[in-house]
Each structure stands twice: as C-alpha cells, then as structure tokens.
Amino acid sequence: MDPNAFRDTEDRISPLWLERLRAYLAAGRREDVTTVMEPLHAADVGDVLESLDPDERPALVRMLGDNFDYSALTEVDESVRVDILDALSNADIARGVSGLDNDDAVALLEDLEQEDRDEVLSKLPTFERLSLKRSLDFPEESAGRRMQTDFIAIPPFWTVGQTIDYLRTEPELPDEFYQIYVVDASYQVLGTIPLDKFLRSGRETSIEALMNTNLVLVDANEDQEEAARDFERYDLVEVGVVDESRRLVGVLTIDDIVDVIHEEADEDIKLLAGVGDEDISDTTVSTVRSRVPWLVVNLITAVLVSLVIGLFNATIEQMVALAVLMPIVASMGGNAGTQTMTVTVRALAMRELDGRRLRRLITREMVVGMVNGVIFAILIGLVTAARFGDIGLGVVIGLAMVINLIVAGTAGILIPLGLDKAKADPAIASAVFVTTITDVVGFFAFLGIAGLWFGLF
Amino acid sequence: MDPNAFRDTEDRISPLWLERLRAYLAAGRREDVTTVMEPLHAADVGDVLESLDPDERPALVRMLGDNFDYSALTEVDESVRVDILDALSNADIARGVSGLDNDDAVALLEDLEQEDRDEVLSKLPTFERLSLKRSLDFPEESAGRRMQTDFIAIPPFWTVGQTIDYLRTEPELPDEFYQIYVVDASYQVLGTIPLDKFLRSGRETSIEALMNTNLVLVDANEDQEEAARDFERYDLVEVGVVDESRRLVGVLTIDDIVDVIHEEADEDIKLLAGVGDEDISDTTVSTVRSRVPWLVVNLITAVLVSLVIGLFNATIEQMVALAVLMPIVASMGGNAGTQTMTVTVRALAMRELDGRRLRRLITREMVVGMVNGVIFAILIGLVTAARFGDIGLGVVIGLAMVINLIVAGTAGILIPLGLDKAKADPAIASAVFVTTITDVVGFFAFLGIAGLWFGLF
Known part of the structure; x- marks a missing residue:
C-alpha cells in the first residue's frame, strides 16, 4: 500500500497518514502540515478533524491559517464543530466565514452563541451581513436556512446570446449553478431554464420562448424535510426558494438535500432505538x-x-x-x-x-x-x-x-x-x-x- | 379545498381525485382517464398506481396506451412493478421500454423473468438492445446497472465554440446533463467540464485549458452504495462510470443516487427491526x-x-x-x-x-x-x-x-x-x-x- 495514501483500502483515513500529520502538528511544522492538507477536499478535511484529538483540532485550523477552508467545518459532527468554534477567536471565524457560500456560513453561525454570532456578523461586510441575517431569520431546519442566496436571474425579454454574454462578463457569479431563473422586475419567478437547454439553443432564441413555466418552487419557511421530498419525487437538482410575497430569495441545490435526506433517515433510525440527536463524536x-x-x-x-x-x-x-x-x-x-x-x-x-x-x-x-x-x-x-x-x-x-x-x-x-x-x-x-x-x-x-x-x- | 386537486393538504393523493379516476377506469372512459392523468409527473403516476387495487393497475396502463410513461414503473414498489409487468404483454413492455432512458429500462428489465426479458430485448432496435444487455451484464446493485449510457464526450483539441455548435446541431443528446466529458480516441477520460463553466467561457477558449483534471470516476462493477458515498462526500451531481479498461461507458446522476441513499438507509432501519426487503405493497x-x-x-x-x-x-x-x-x-x-x-x-x-x-x-x-x-x-x-x-x-x-x-x-x-x-x-x-x-x-x-x-x- 502507498504509505502516502490518504485513505486505506477500506476507504477509511490511513493510520500512517494520520500519524504523520499529528507528528507535524505536534512539532509545529506549519509548512509540512500545509503540504499534506492542501490536496484534500473539504469533506476529507472534516474527516481528518474528527479523527484528531479535541485539542489538536483548533491547532490544525490555526496552523493552516488562510489555507483552511471553513466549509470543512460544515462536514463535521455538531459537537466537534461547536468545540472548534469555541476555541477560535471571533475575528478568525469572521475571516473564515466571509469566504464561504451563504448556506455554509449560516451552518456555522447557527452553532454560535447569540453574542458571538452578533460579533462575527458585525465584522462582516454590510451586504454579506444583511444577507446572512436574513437567512438566519428563517426558522431552524427551514428551506430558508439551507438555501444559497447567490443565483442567476434574468428578464424574459433577453435572448440566449445576451444571457451568454452576460455570464461571460459578469465576474460575481455563484460557484456552481444548474439552472437560470427568469424573473420580472419584482423578482417574481416567471420560469426556469436548465443549463443544458441553453447550450443547445441558438443565440437568437428568446428566453421567454425557452423557459420552463411548469414551476416547482419552495417556500423559504417550509421545513427542509418537505423540500427534500419534492427533490426526491420530481428528481430535481436545483429549486428556487421564494419568500412570503413569492419573490425569489435563494436556491436549494441537491447536495444540500442529500445531507437532509441522510440526516432525516438517520434521525428515524436513532429515534426508533431510543437514541436522541447523538453523534459518535459526542462526549x-x-x-x-x-x-x-x-x-x-x-x-x-x-x-x-x-x-x-x-x-x-x-x-x-x-x-x-x-x-x-x-x-x-x-x-x-x-x-x-x-x-x-x-x-x-x-x-x-x-x-x-x-x-x-x-x-x-x-x-x-x-x-x-x-x-x-x-x-x-x-x-x-x-x-x-x-x-x-x-x-x-x-x-x-x-x-x-x-x-x-x-x-x-x-x-x-x-x-x-x-x-x-x-x-x-x-x-x-x-x-x-x-x-x-x-x-x-x-x-x-x-x-x-x-x-x-x-x-x- | 379544490375538489380537482391531485394532492390534499397533507401531501397525500386526494381521495376525491382518486375515486373519480377509479370511476372513469371502471366505466372504461379512456378520454377522461387520459385527461386527468396527463398533467401528472411520472412519480405521481407511480403513486397513483400504488393506491389503486391490484387489478386496476394494468387496466390503467393499458387504457393510457402510448400516453403511459413507463418510467412511472420505476417509481413504484418492486412487488407492484412485478405484478403490473406480469399482466402486460411482452410486446407492450417492449414498446414502453424503447422510449425510456437506459437506466429506467434496466430497472424494468431487471424485474422480468429471464425468458420474458430475452423476448422483450429481442423486440428492441439493435443499438438499444446491445446497450441494455451490456448494462445488465454488470452485477446487481452495481454502478453499471444504475448508470445512464447517454453522455456527451468531446475531444480535448476542440474549443468552447466548436462544442456549443456541436450541441446546437446534434439531435441525439441525453435529456439532461450536468457536465461534459473530455476523452481521447479510446474513450479514456481526460477531464470533465461542468456546464456553468462552459457558459462563462469565451468561444475561443480551448477545451484542454478549461477541463477539470482532478477526476472522480466510478468503476461500473462498484457497489451502488460505494458510489453514493462518493456523491455525498464530494457533493457531486454527476460522475463518469468506467469499465475494467478505464473507458467511459456511462454516467451516474444525482437523482439515481438520491434513490440509492434512501434505499440503503431504509434497508438499515428495516434490518435492525428484523424486517427484510419489504414494502407496504407486499402481499x-x-x-x-x-x-x-x-x-x-x-x-x-x-x-x-x-x-x-x-x-x-x-x-x-x-x-x-x-x-x-x-x-x-x-x-x-x-x-x-x-x-x-x-x-x-x-x-x-x-x-x-x-x-x-x-x-x-x-x-x-x-x-x-x-x-x-x-x-x-x-x-x-x-x-x-x-x-x-x-x-x-x-x-x-x-x-x-x-x-x-x-x-x-x-x-x-x-x-x-x-x-x-x-x-x-x-x-x-x-x-x-x-x-x-x-x-x-x-x-x-x-x-x-x-x-x-x-x-x-
């Protein structure tokens, strides 16, 4: 077996790999730590954090500094996340959160004490702060809490060509998106267009003619479990989230929903066995x-x-x-x-x-x-x-x-x-x-x- | 409440709606049946089938004729599916299967007796028959059984513009796709490009420069549960499936994986309670x-x-x-x-x-x-x-x-x-x-x- 491999043949973190990381950490070898952590996906970083001892976790985050992707914290058990956030300064957390997608940032802020949450929010740029506050105003476990607030909305009177030009020149776009929303001036959704349809249509095609008006939208106040059921039933990949006045405020993507489906099934299994909301990392x-x-x-x-x-x-x-x-x-x-x-x-x-x-x-x-x-x-x-x-x-x-x-x-x-x-x-x-x-x-x-x-x- | 509504406020099929459909069915009113069923999504059609009495199910399928979308049969419990398929002629099944995506067709064929399966396959066009046979050769519950064999593969020396032109003119494209595969002459995967990246790049950009070479691929023989874990861990939406010689043979999309995740969690719950692979529709x-x-x-x-x-x-x-x-x-x-x-x-x-x-x-x-x-x-x-x-x-x-x-x-x-x-x-x-x-x-x-x-x- 490759001694440098991150995962062993059983798909678990290789003990050799982990012991090397721990030795680097203990010796304070920042560069070596950065080198071995750098190729890892956020989910794998989360796995590493869970495998470390409780006091090693914040040490790793601090040693990686700006190289630490805070979205890894959304991949760990809640108790681990709370412990790490407790050990970090609010200034560090604010720096980490400001690089995150809205939904990941909300997931971290949710777990902070009210006081710390307010302090972290106050250190963020105005636009980000307002958008996060708005998401946090929705009930816990609602679609509004899970949603991503970056999305692409265009007017119905554009053409495919205009849209492609806009996408090519606009620097501030969401990281990943699977459909484009057609909205009126008050952000009421008129239709949606999946990306593949875009790529297949000529530049002169009008958006209004192309859009799908058989809309599936989710209410921001709706429980995430309800939203998950819609995804499953209709094989969705992305769905628009609307507020009380039916205005588009965000989108839910399938990767968030997969987590919800897993959590809900897990909850059922555990409730049936008389185990509460418990993780293996709990004390x-x-x-x-x-x-x-x-x-x-x-x-x-x-x-x-x-x-x-x-x-x-x-x-x-x-x-x-x-x-x-x-x-x-x-x-x-x-x-x-x-x-x-x-x-x-x-x-x-x-x-x-x-x-x-x-x-x-x-x-x-x-x-x-x-x-x-x-x-x-x-x-x-x-x-x-x-x-x-x-x-x-x-x-x-x-x-x-x-x-x-x-x-x-x-x-x-x-x-x-x-x-x-x-x-x-x-x-x-x-x-x-x-x-x-x-x-x-x-x-x-x-x-x-x-x-x-x-x-x- | 709207007496014509399909679902009641509890998100269950409305009893009024269902009784009306059953009355139409019993009276042989084909046009009315078609009218009420027509707006339904395949998943909803599946739900309707499960709610009907066993003898009404094939009657509904026959009455809808060519208006019946056989993919609805992938949405029902296995015992219901087997019963309906048993009641239909192999000629009808062949007609229904030939309109389906490869993965849905495999899901139906899997449940047929060997003899019926061979007869249905023999009635299909050569290309479709070969592609289905190949999928059926992979082990049960493997990625190869779940995969969709339609995908878009392009050579690395193309540009974004060439690709878009190809997509606009090529009539035979998969229904939905989320990324494009870059392959060499022997279909070894060199890289992948998500669609949004395409829309954001200029026409002259070279595919080779754009493609993501940090590949996640799934072995066709791999268990579907392993593949599901990759999707969850790396937040994937689509992944390429390769055969023993690492050639691209299909793709797995997240909607199939959501079903797998659900099934596996369900299996765990039921095994823990000493209930086998059992559904509420079982006799x-x-x-x-x-x-x-x-x-x-x-x-x-x-x-x-x-x-x-x-x-x-x-x-x-x-x-x-x-x-x-x-x-x-x-x-x-x-x-x-x-x-x-x-x-x-x-x-x-x-x-x-x-x-x-x-x-x-x-x-x-x-x-x-x-x-x-x-x-x-x-x-x-x-x-x-x-x-x-x-x-x-x-x-x-x-x-x-x-x-x-x-x-x-x-x-x-x-x-x-x-x-x-x-x-x-x-x-x-x-x-x-x-x-x-x-x-x-x-x-x-x-x-x-x-x-x-x-x-x-």
Missing part, C-alpha cells in the same frame, strides 16, 4: 445525558410490567414452570410488534399512506399477526409440551402466543398512526409503547390463561 | 414469508433464555419475587444495548470509524454503560427495597443492573464490529445477538446473585 457526559431519559421511560414501563406479573404471584408460586416460560411470549410479541411498527413508521415518513393504502396495510398486518400467531403457537406449543411433558402447558402458551401476536400487529400499526395524527413524530415513542403493550399482554395472557386452565386462582 | 403471503425467519430466530433465542431461567427453578420456587422482578434487568439491558448498537451500526454504515475514532467510541460506550449502570442500579434498588421492604433484594437487583448495562454497552459495540470484520452487514443480525446476550446475562446475573445472597442454592 461521554452528553451521551449519558441523551440516553438516560429513554432508559428512565423504559424503567418505568418495566416496573409496570413487573407489577402485572406481581398480580400472578400466587399462580407462579404453584407452578414455577410459568416463570421459566413467560418471557418467550413477551419477547415474540415485542419482536413482531417492532416489525410492524418499523414498516409503518417508514411508510409514514415517506408519505406512502393515503386512505386506501392505509386500509390495505391495516388489514394485512392483522392477518399477518394471526397467521404468524398460529404458526408460532403450534411451534412453541409442541416444544413446551415435549419439554415439560404437559400438553396443557403447550396449549396455554400457544393460546397466549396467538393473542399476543395479533395484539402486536395491531399495536404496531395503530400506535405510530395515532402519534402521527397527534402531530408527534411516530418514530420517537412508538417502540416504548409497542413493547410495553406486548409485554403486558404477553405476561397477562400467558399467566392468566395458565391460572384458569390449571385452576390456580 | 400478506410474502410479508409472512419475510418475517417468519426472524421470528424463528427470536423464538430459538427466547427458548435459550428460558433454559437459562430454568437453571434457577429451585431458586424461584423459594422466592417468587425474583420472577416478578427479573424482566426489569433484562429489559433495561436490551434497551441500553440497542442504543449502543444503533450508534455503532450507523457509524459503520457511514465509514466514520477509523482506528482512533473507534477506540474513542469503545471507551466511551464502556464508561456510559458503567455510569448508566450505577444510575439505574440506585434507582431500581431503591424502588425494589421500598416495594418489597427488603434492602437485600434492592442490592441484588442493583448489582445485576450494573453488570448487565456494562455488558450491554460492550456487546452493543463489539457485535456489530465483529459482523463488519466478518464482512456481514452489521445491521442484519446485531439486534438478535445483542438482546440475546443482555437477556441471558440479565436473568443469569439477577437470579445467580439472588441465589448466592439469600443462600437459596
């Missing part, structure tokens, strides 16, 4: 703090479940085999419920559930619960009857299994739906509710039926 | 079939856990309170283990774990396990001591809790890592392993310590 303290609430909720439900078992104290005393078998019914219910719940949560997240599809899904899950209930009732019934030499015990656990798997399917679909109707995120609390229900029903059904069957009450 | 039978294996695995581990409890038969007989309390320790361990496991699985999926970050994560999770262990040992110890008026029982459950939460943290990180090292998908089986371990350890530790403490053995 031990903040990890404990984010997980304890979920475990407390689980403790409460576990105690509740144990109270249910406590009702059958006398029953268990007469037949200890029940204690040995009872976790099986509860555990199967928990699993079956989680399966249904996960499918429902994902379908809700992707807006796949309109009236007809919803009814079909509910019917299907009930039937699946029944079929699986019967399959596993027979299986566990046979195993139990054989193990304990007691057919009655096999029948009891089988009956409890059927009941619990039907309940699991029903709860797995109705709980996320109920949370969604109540405008709560169905991913957030479904798992706790579903497993609590399947535990309670599992233990209650098994111990209850056993008590009745064997006349133990 | 009851296929849903049962996909879930039973997971439940069987869970049944086996549940029986295993119950065998562990069975070891303590005599202990429980002497002190039924143990049976009442034992699920608490197991349940807390399962939750804490799932938290750690989920964070680890996601970090692995996003390649965030190189050597240093990995060691930090392991240390953190062990410490978090200990800290949470102590917190919840004290909580549950106090609750138990108060409820049963027995301080000893509180101490026993507290000790078991500490042990199980440390084990949970350790298992939650080591099991996904081990699966990853063994080249298995860490999402697929981690949950079962982790909860089995926390169940076994939870019951064993609690019942064992109790037996020793109270001298019940």
Whole structure:
C-alpha cells in the first residue's frame, strides 16, 4: 500500500497518514502540515478533524491559517464543530466565514452563541451581513436556512446570446449553478431554464420562448424535510426558494438535500432505538445525558410490567414452570410488534399512506399477526409440551402466543398512526409503547390463561 | 379545498381525485382517464398506481396506451412493478421500454423473468438492445446497472465554440446533463467540464485549458452504495462510470443516487427491526414469508433464555419475587444495548470509524454503560427495597443492573464490529445477538446473585 495514501483500502483515513500529520502538528511544522492538507477536499478535511484529538483540532485550523477552508467545518459532527468554534477567536471565524457560500456560513453561525454570532456578523461586510441575517431569520431546519442566496436571474425579454454574454462578463457569479431563473422586475419567478437547454439553443432564441413555466418552487419557511421530498419525487437538482410575497430569495441545490435526506433517515433510525440527536463524536457526559431519559421511560414501563406479573404471584408460586416460560411470549410479541411498527413508521415518513393504502396495510398486518400467531403457537406449543411433558402447558402458551401476536400487529400499526395524527413524530415513542403493550399482554395472557386452565386462582 | 386537486393538504393523493379516476377506469372512459392523468409527473403516476387495487393497475396502463410513461414503473414498489409487468404483454413492455432512458429500462428489465426479458430485448432496435444487455451484464446493485449510457464526450483539441455548435446541431443528446466529458480516441477520460463553466467561457477558449483534471470516476462493477458515498462526500451531481479498461461507458446522476441513499438507509432501519426487503405493497403471503425467519430466530433465542431461567427453578420456587422482578434487568439491558448498537451500526454504515475514532467510541460506550449502570442500579434498588421492604433484594437487583448495562454497552459495540470484520452487514443480525446476550446475562446475573445472597442454592 502507498504509505502516502490518504485513505486505506477500506476507504477509511490511513493510520500512517494520520500519524504523520499529528507528528507535524505536534512539532509545529506549519509548512509540512500545509503540504499534506492542501490536496484534500473539504469533506476529507472534516474527516481528518474528527479523527484528531479535541485539542489538536483548533491547532490544525490555526496552523493552516488562510489555507483552511471553513466549509470543512460544515462536514463535521455538531459537537466537534461547536468545540472548534469555541476555541477560535471571533475575528478568525469572521475571516473564515466571509469566504464561504451563504448556506455554509449560516451552518456555522447557527452553532454560535447569540453574542458571538452578533460579533462575527458585525465584522462582516454590510451586504454579506444583511444577507446572512436574513437567512438566519428563517426558522431552524427551514428551506430558508439551507438555501444559497447567490443565483442567476434574468428578464424574459433577453435572448440566449445576451444571457451568454452576460455570464461571460459578469465576474460575481455563484460557484456552481444548474439552472437560470427568469424573473420580472419584482423578482417574481416567471420560469426556469436548465443549463443544458441553453447550450443547445441558438443565440437568437428568446428566453421567454425557452423557459420552463411548469414551476416547482419552495417556500423559504417550509421545513427542509418537505423540500427534500419534492427533490426526491420530481428528481430535481436545483429549486428556487421564494419568500412570503413569492419573490425569489435563494436556491436549494441537491447536495444540500442529500445531507437532509441522510440526516432525516438517520434521525428515524436513532429515534426508533431510543437514541436522541447523538453523534459518535459526542462526549461521554452528553451521551449519558441523551440516553438516560429513554432508559428512565423504559424503567418505568418495566416496573409496570413487573407489577402485572406481581398480580400472578400466587399462580407462579404453584407452578414455577410459568416463570421459566413467560418471557418467550413477551419477547415474540415485542419482536413482531417492532416489525410492524418499523414498516409503518417508514411508510409514514415517506408519505406512502393515503386512505386506501392505509386500509390495505391495516388489514394485512392483522392477518399477518394471526397467521404468524398460529404458526408460532403450534411451534412453541409442541416444544413446551415435549419439554415439560404437559400438553396443557403447550396449549396455554400457544393460546397466549396467538393473542399476543395479533395484539402486536395491531399495536404496531395503530400506535405510530395515532402519534402521527397527534402531530408527534411516530418514530420517537412508538417502540416504548409497542413493547410495553406486548409485554403486558404477553405476561397477562400467558399467566392468566395458565391460572384458569390449571385452576390456580 | 379544490375538489380537482391531485394532492390534499397533507401531501397525500386526494381521495376525491382518486375515486373519480377509479370511476372513469371502471366505466372504461379512456378520454377522461387520459385527461386527468396527463398533467401528472411520472412519480405521481407511480403513486397513483400504488393506491389503486391490484387489478386496476394494468387496466390503467393499458387504457393510457402510448400516453403511459413507463418510467412511472420505476417509481413504484418492486412487488407492484412485478405484478403490473406480469399482466402486460411482452410486446407492450417492449414498446414502453424503447422510449425510456437506459437506466429506467434496466430497472424494468431487471424485474422480468429471464425468458420474458430475452423476448422483450429481442423486440428492441439493435443499438438499444446491445446497450441494455451490456448494462445488465454488470452485477446487481452495481454502478453499471444504475448508470445512464447517454453522455456527451468531446475531444480535448476542440474549443468552447466548436462544442456549443456541436450541441446546437446534434439531435441525439441525453435529456439532461450536468457536465461534459473530455476523452481521447479510446474513450479514456481526460477531464470533465461542468456546464456553468462552459457558459462563462469565451468561444475561443480551448477545451484542454478549461477541463477539470482532478477526476472522480466510478468503476461500473462498484457497489451502488460505494458510489453514493462518493456523491455525498464530494457533493457531486454527476460522475463518469468506467469499465475494467478505464473507458467511459456511462454516467451516474444525482437523482439515481438520491434513490440509492434512501434505499440503503431504509434497508438499515428495516434490518435492525428484523424486517427484510419489504414494502407496504407486499402481499400478506410474502410479508409472512419475510418475517417468519426472524421470528424463528427470536423464538430459538427466547427458548435459550428460558433454559437459562430454568437453571434457577429451585431458586424461584423459594422466592417468587425474583420472577416478578427479573424482566426489569433484562429489559433495561436490551434497551441500553440497542442504543449502543444503533450508534455503532450507523457509524459503520457511514465509514466514520477509523482506528482512533473507534477506540474513542469503545471507551466511551464502556464508561456510559458503567455510569448508566450505577444510575439505574440506585434507582431500581431503591424502588425494589421500598416495594418489597427488603434492602437485600434492592442490592441484588442493583448489582445485576450494573453488570448487565456494562455488558450491554460492550456487546452493543463489539457485535456489530465483529459482523463488519466478518464482512456481514452489521445491521442484519446485531439486534438478535445483542438482546440475546443482555437477556441471558440479565436473568443469569439477577437470579445467580439472588441465589448466592439469600443462600437459596
């Protein structure tokens, strides 16, 4: 393997490369640090920052000085970003931010304390300051926060030739753009033209004739997740963002949306597992703090479940085999419920559930619960009857299994739906509710039926 | 609300709209059907197909005839697509496929039986057939399967002006493109030029001077997930795909990649919940079939856990309170283990774990396990001591809790890592392993310590 390679064969940062950088850093060899960092893309610089020790991160930023591209800070976990920004002076941050695209600058400023944010803003040129302030006025996680405010807008009465001449001579253009906006004098969008259409049309073609008037626009106040759904649904690459009076104020590009899609899916996965907005770079303290609430909720439900078992104290005393078998019914219910719940949560997240599809899904899950209930009732019934030499015990656990798997399917679909109707995120609390229900029903059904069957009450 | 609106305020298909379409379909009113379907984007047509009953779907496709855009079939769940394709004649499919972009055509052909696929291919024009066959030769889920084979390649000795003239006169161009490839005579890529750079440069500028030689290319045999990671990391919009001899054979665009990112995240979520490659449109039978294996695995581990409890038969007989309390320790361990496991699985999926970050994560999770262990040992110890008026029982459950939460943290990180090292998908089986371990350890530790403490053995 190339000892100078930045990434190893597994696509991870090469340990050799990293140790060399750390040695340079420790020795204060500014030129060597600059030489090895220089060829890296901002995303790779972000990866390097995350791999370094916390105190090495701001040291690297300071040593690179003007060679450090602050957009790399938008590529790291939030906790890492906040730590680095804390360690840097506001003057340094202002210098770094002023070279950034509007959306990247907003991403950094968002994470500063109000006081620091104001100080950094005050050090920026007037135009930049106003444009950033305006973006920051939009709600968190809105399209307005994510948007890029540089875009190309032309009047409808131009021709392709005029536009190309304008693009060739205008020095202040966005870094990258995929379509051109046709606007009237008040910046109302009349149409859009993708770049490839431009290159294919003669110079004399009029803009008005060329433009696409079947517009997809995003409201700046709209949630970024809604905007992401539009991108996915209509295979967009760039979309215009408009304010309350429908004036074009910015554009969202697909690279920002890819990050949003990833974040939202990640959020769903983590919420389902009872992990908050947590990254692998978070400190031990903040990890404990984010997980304890979920475990407390689980403790409460576990105690509740144990109270249910406590009702059958006398029953268990007469037949200890029940204690040995009872976790099986509860555990199967928990699993079956989680399966249904996960499918429902994902379908809700992707807006796949309109009236007809919803009814079909509910019917299907009930039937699946029944079929699986019967399959596993027979299986566990046979195993139990054989193990304990007691057919009655096999029948009891089988009956409890059927009941619990039907309940699991029903709860797995109705709980996320109920949370969604109540405008709560169905991913957030479904798992706790579903497993609590399947535990309670599992233990209650098994111990209850056993008590009745064997006349133990 | 507008009764003619396609989507309701919740962004779902309006029930009114859908019922009208179904009435037209049932009455065979072809013109009305065409009129209401005509303004819809392919993605919306896909949504409509999923909402219809299974027998209405091919009826809609047939009624629309040449007005049906087959790319809508790439927007529906696989089971729906397979059903519709089954119901259509190969001649119809061939007609539909021949109007499609290469990548969409491949997506449809992939889902046909070998025999039907060969028949459809045989009905296509030679050039199209060869190009599709070539894409289908690449492995499933590879970049070669997803790529679009139409792209614009020019020689390095051209100028911007020559290129623009070529684009204006050449009738056979891809529908949408974001960059132009500079290739030598054997189609080796020399450089790329994004379209905006073209529009900003004078006609006399030479292509060689303009092109970006810092190339990111994807191997056609590479897994689509790898390609998606490149897109995300480097904020790409389009990337060239090359074959074994490094010749340009196609391009991947961001809209395909967005689908990949979504699918992969979805897959992780579902695997973690023990749901296979399952969609909400799947039939009851296929849903049962996909879930039973997971439940069987869970049944086996549940029986295993119950065998562990069975070891303590005599202990429980002497002190039924143990049976009442034992699920608490197991349940807390399962939750804490799932938290750690989920964070680890996601970090692995996003390649965030190189050597240093990995060691930090392991240390953190062990410490978090200990800290949470102590917190919840004290909580549950106090609750138990108060409820049963027995301080000893509180101490026993507290000790078991500490042990199980440390084990949970350790298992939650080591099991996904081990699966990853063994080249298995860490999402697929981690949950079962982790909860089995926390169940076994939870019951064993609690019942064992109790037996020793109270001298019940």
